Amino acid sequence: MSSFRGLAIYAHPPNSNSSPFHLPADKIPVQTLKKADFLCKIDKLLAVDPGTVKGPEILADLPVWDSLAAIGFVALLDDELGITLPSGKMEQCKTVADLVALAGNQVQP
């Protein structure tokens, strides 16, 4: 389970036929991704070549990072990992690594 559970990030089973509202929290299956795969998904979101983003990049310096990309990232977390961000979390992200950190231990080395 995401290390952010304590911060009330809400997890639901992505692409599952079961409604999360009918499952106790400890029964919700958790989706995980390898960090390299997750970074590739961010590459795809930003429409750049796979392997482009590594982590230290500053979001404000990326010409392709805008509010629509940020919305796409919120959707990516929701679709791929079942993580719905609580208010204010996106605002705190300054780098790609900060985005990855939002996934907690659902993104693994």
Added chain:
Amino acid sequence: MNAVISAVEYHLPQTIQTNEELAAQFPHWQVQQIAEKTGIHARHIAAENELASDLAVVAARKLFDSGAAAPADIDFILLCTQSPDYLLPTTACLLQSRLGIATSAGALDFNLGCSGYVYGLSLAKGLIETGQIRNLLLVTAETYSKHIHPEDRTVRLLFGDGAAATLIQARQSPDVGIGPFVFGTDGAGAPNLIVRKGALRHIDSPDQPLDLYMNGPEIFAFTLNTIPKTVHRLIAAAGKSLAEIDLFIFHQANAYMLEHLRNRLEIPAEKFFVELSDIGNTVSASIPIAIKQAQRFGRLRSGQLAMLVGFGVGYSWSATLVRFP
């Protein structure tokens, strides 16, 4: 005695602004790519001197012209808008005079955005089912274009102007009606969708950014956090299952957000109404416009049960079930 939605009409301003026009103004912007995501290709924009009240008058006159009711029948006007003519007087009072509704009618404005239609239905139900009135005109009218900075291309792409008029009447028809309702409010989200100009908080702060500001990622996250739970709260309150709903009509925010919500709730596409390609997000008018379109396209028929869900600025949200006569 039940409160029943008897008729819905809407009006959009004449001027249509296409994505091609926006692309010409912002040549380095990938308008088409964004349009494919949002599902919005054009929107109607009110003329310089055309206000929400003007759109409201035309929508209400269409409703009267349809024969659903006459101005003399109306004993209460509810107007939902965030672009009123004045801070005071109340725009609903101006509507009473312009529409020739009796001076014995009540009238009030309420200030809500995308959740406003569902809140209006709740107020209407309360007034009718407590026996205070019999025929209520609910008008949701908005001209967000007047709040948007001309250089704010993303927000310009999303929002359109429009007004809807809904007739809600007392009927002895236990098989049709409105409700139950669930509500929600989180004022901590206020800074994420806000117009600072025009009221008193920043009256002496000319350096403040005063036009409409929208934090899209935060609004999107709020919606994903809130709306699926709200839908299930309503289903539980009604003692029904999602499968019993004939058509889901959510606030027509944008196609990208709606598709995510539909997927999260596992609602079949044929039961989920999305139609905003040439209209855009018309705020509190979006749900009644969608109702009218769904009826026109044969997607919503007499006796069917629809779920209406409004959500947005505030944050404010609400959901209800409506069985149409």
